[in-house]
Amino acid sequence: MRxxxxxxxxxxxxxxxxxxxxxxxxxxxxxxxxQDAPNxxxxxxxxxxxxxxxxxxxxxxxxxxxxTVTVGSLPVRDEKGEITGxxxxxxxxxxxxxxxxxxxxxxxxxxxxxxxxxxxIGPKKVNFGVEGDTPSAPATLRDNPGTWLGFTDxxxxxxxxxxxxxxxxxxxxxxxxxxxxxxxxxYLSRIVYDWLVKNGRMTSRKYLVGESYGGFRGPxxxxxxxxxxxxxxxxxxxxxxxxxxxxxxxxxxSPLPWMLTxxxxxxAHLEREHKLxxxxxxxxxxxxxxxxxxxxxxxxxxxxxxxxxxNKVTALTGLxxxxxxxxxxxxxxxxxxxxxxxxxGRLGSRYDSNVTAWDPFPYAPHQQTGDPILNGIIAPxxxxxVNFVTQTVGWKFEGRYNALSYAVNKLWHxxxxxxxxxxxxxxxxxxxxxxxxxxxxxxxxxxxxxxMASVLxxxxxxxxxxxxxVQVKNYPGGHMFYARADSQxxxxxxVRVLYGVK
Numbered sequence: 115m116r117x118x119x120x121x122x123x124x125x126x127x128x129x130x131x132x133x134x135x136x137x138x139x140x141x142x143x144x145x146x147x148x149q150d151a152p153n154x155x156x157x158x159x160x161x162x163x164x165x166x167x168x169x170x171x172x173x174x175x176x177x178x179x180x181x182t183v184t185v186g187s188l189p190v191r192d193e194k195g196e197i198t199g200x201x202x203x204x205x206x207x208x209x210x211x212x213x214x215x216x217x218x219x220x221x222x223x224x225x226x227x228x229x230x231x232x233x234x235i236g237p238k239k240v241n242f243g244v245e246g247d248t249p250s251a252p253a254t255l256r257d258n259p260g261t262w263l264g265f266t267d268x269x270x271x272x273x274x275x276x277x278x279x280x281x282x283x284x285x286x287x288x289x290x291x292x293x294x295x296x297x298x299x300x301y302l303s304r305i306v307y308d309w310l311v312k313n314g315r316m317t318s319r320k321y322l323v324g325e326s327y328g329g330f331r332g333p334x335x336x337x338x339x340x341x342x343x344x345x346x347x348x349x350x351x352x353x354x355x356x357x358x359x360x361x362x363x364x365x366x367x368s369p370l371p372w373m374l375t376x377x378x379x380x381x382a383h384l385e386r387e388h389k390l391x392x393x394x395x396x397x398x399x400x401x402x403x404x405x406x407x408x409x410x411x412x413x414x415x416x417x418x419x420x421x422x423x424x425n426k427v428t429a430l431t432g433l434x435x436x437x438x439x440x441x442x443x444x445x446x447x448x449x450x451x452x453x454x455x456x457x458x459g460r461l462g463s464r465y466d467s468n469v470t471a472w473d474p475f476p477y478a479p480h481q482q483t484g485d486p487i488l489n490g491i492i493a494p495x496x497x498x499x500v501n502f503v504t505q506t507v508g509w510k511f512e513g514r515y516n517a518l519s520y521a522v523n524k525l526w527h528x529x530x531x532x533x534x535x536x537x538x539x540x541x542x543x544x545x546x547x548x549x550x551x552x553x554x555x556x557x558x559x560x561x562x563x564x565x566m567a568s569v570l571x572x573x574x575x576x577x578x579x580x581x582x583x584v585q586v587k588n589y590p591g592g593h594m595f596y597a598r599a600d601s602q603x604x605x606x607x608x609v610r611v612l613y614g615v616k
Contacts, residue, residue, distance in 0.1 A: 162187045162200055162278075166509040172237040172257045179263055181208045181237060185509040188308050190274070190291075190301050198291055201305050202278040204503070205313075206237055206268045214319035214348070214613065215267045217306050219335075221327025221356065223293070224522035226277035226515075227270035228495045230325055234353070234596040234605075235262040236270070240498040242491045243597035245469045249490050253497035260602035265615040266321060269309055273302060275522035278503075278515055285525055294527040299331060303338045307345055321349045321613070326563060326593065329355020329554075333540035340546055349612050350543075350552045354563045354593045358535040361567050369410035372444045373402050374564045379445055380430040381558035382454075382467040387432070390558065390590060398430060402566065410443070447561045448481055463487040464561045466592020487593070492517050537571055545578055552584045553612050555605055557595030 165186030172179050183206050190199035204227070207213075218230045232240045232255065239258035241251065262268060272279040274292040281288035291297055310316050324332035329352040339345040362371045380398045384390040406426070409419040423443035428435045431445070437453050438445070451462040452473070460470040463486040471486035483489070496517045503509050516522075544550055554572065556565035568586045575584060587608050589601035596602040610616070 160512070162202070163510055166507050168507050170237070170506075172261060172263070174257070174259055174261060174264055177264075179208060179237065179261075181206050181263060183237075183507055185503050185507045187279075188305055188312070190305070192291065198283050198287070199274045199281045199301070200279060201274060201301075202272050203305075203309065204231060204236075204270045205309075206263055208263060208267065212318070213267050214265070214321060215269060215310075215315050216262065216321040216323055217309075218268060218270045218323045219273070219302065219328040219331055220276075220325050221329065221331075222276070222518070222523055223273070223298070223327055223526045224276060224516075224519040225326070225328075226272045226279075226499075226517050226519075228277070228499045228517050229491070229594065230323065230328075230353075231268075231270045232495060232498055233594060234325075234602065235260070235323065236268060237261045237263045238502075240494050241597075242494045243466070243469070243487055243592075243594040249493035251494065253494040253501070255498055255502065259599070260596065260606045262606065262609060265610060265613055271302065271305060273298065273522075275519050275525075276516050277499075278511060278513055280513070289525050289527050293522060293525045295529040295532040299334045299338055302331065303335050303343060306335070306339065307343050310345065316345075319348045320345065321351070322347050323351040323353065324355065325353040327356050329353065329357060329563070330359075330536050333357070333536040333543055336543045336550075337539040337546075340543060346547055347543075347550060349550065351609060351612065352552065352554045352568075353596070354556055354560055355536075355554060355568065356563050357537055357540070357571055358567060359533050360535065361570075369407045370570075372410060373407055373570075374566045375445060375447055375561055376406065376427065376430070377402050377566045378559055378561050378564045379450060379467070382462075383430065383432045385468055385559065385590065392588070395558065395588070399566070399569065401426065401430075403570070406443075451561070452481055461486055463592065465594065466557065466559045467561055468559055469592065488518070540584075541575060544575075544584060548579060550583065551612055553608060554584070554586045555595075555608070556586070556588050557591035557593060557601065558588055559590075559592040560595070562593050 165184055167182055167184040169180065169182055171181070183204065185202065185204050187200045187202045189197045190201060192198045218227055218235065220227050220229050232238060233242060237258055238255040240253050240255055274281050281292055283291065292301065322332055322336055332350050332352050332355065336347045336350055339347065361374060377395065377398050381390055381395060384394055406423065409423045412419040420442060424439045427443040427445070428438045433453060447464055451464060451467060454462055454467065455470055459473055459476050461473045461481065463469045465485065465487045469487055471489065473483065475482040496515055499517065500515045504511065544552065554568045556568060558565065565586070565588050572584055572586050589595045589604050591598045591601045596605055
């Protein structure tokens with residue numbers, strides 16, 4: 115149940131602290147770096163090529179959207195002005211006056227932005243993340259009916275160590291400058307600032323979207339941009355965000371860890387029974403934060419409380435009553451994901467428990483293989499992105515593309531306040547700007563960043579004038595619920611309301 119901050123997904127500045135800064139390249143026709151750059155293995159790679167762009171189109175609801183896609187890089191400098199890293203971005207822009215711009219970040223730490231780009235909101239889409247998808251299927255891009263490009267330009271940012279972005283210093287210095295909580299927020303915020311300046315978009319309406327650990331980044335970047343760099347976001351969208359790392363701690367005393375996951379497990383059961391609706395989930399949410407929490411707190415002081423919990427949890431989840439009884443009605447995530455499909459010899463994914471894969475070690479005492487979704491998404495997203503960048507756009511680079519970097523995740527360092535999460539920054543950003551609106555979006559089935567955490571977090575926030583400025587919306591599916599067409603369409607409709615477009 116308990117998990118560290120850096121495993122949230124692996125499972126999407128005024129310069130202080132480490133002094134990490136970033137400036138944009140003065141000449142976009144020249145590479146940002148002028149000499150060979152060392153990679154983490156000590157070998158040298160050629161400089162990044164100049165920014166490249168190509169014109170494309172996509173069709174949404176019978177309407178053709180013509181746009182320009184640019185792949186390029188921005189340097190990161192230290193306090194001495196030396197380039198210590200290079201951040202690669204993919205930007206989609208359409209002609210038109212007063213178009214807003216949206217910056218997109220995934221999580222990990224260690225994930226590139228390809229999942230939001232080719233899964234959720236970019237103009238093209240590749241299949242991944244739902245039951246039946248296979249890594250060896252053709253990584254063919256197709257028009258994305260749920261793209262946001264019709265109402266906002268899009269800039270996808272790959273943090274250092276992900277995608278093609280890279281550190282130009284050794285691992286120890288890279289951990290200090292890039293792979294730690296505070297420096298990550300500062301240099302990424304400066305990248306947003308630099309892109310706006312470089313492209314003359316400081317007066318545009320601005321939005322930020324973050325997924326998973328990108329949802330942890332979202333409030334902190336928004337707050338830092340507001341208060342340190344003087345850039346205000348008009349809206350923030352947090353997809354399956356990891357806002358409070360401590361919520362799943364203290365499972366020996368607090369009912370909270372079990373409260374967060376029970377509704378998602380019940381939602382998965384309802385979906386398998388074809389009974390999942392917001393109405394059915396409403397009663398489960400109320401039970402979870404009412405009688406369930408109360409009975410768990412009673413413990414052995416009320417022997418009938420445990421029986422009530424076991425009977426109700428069994429009914430809500432469809433699990434073997436003996437398994438639920440031995441768990442005390444407290445369903446540990448990985449144990450549940452093995453148990454629910456054990457008879458079929460399959461495993462469920464913590465990112466969507468109704469997406470499964472064969473268990474290659476069914477008799478082992480613990481799960482011995484990776485997560486079904488994570489094992490299946492790296493191949494299609496990597497193949498699609500590398501071909502798109504190097505062949506379609508023509509940004510010719512031979513370095514490795516990291517859709518999901520376990521090396522970055524392993525090097526990640528949590529600063530002292532990392533365990534405090536991003537709820538304080540979310541509250542402060544909303545308080546600072548009465549015009550800021552926030553949409554927090556989850557899939558019902560997600561056990562990595564369960565929706566119940568955001569429900570409880572927002573319910574405890576002061577209204578600050580208009581309680582609708584911060585909303586939680588839930589959709590069928592899991593961590594990447596947008597992989598389902600209906601859920602993606604519903605999300606896009608809700609986001610259009612946030613942006614104020616019809």
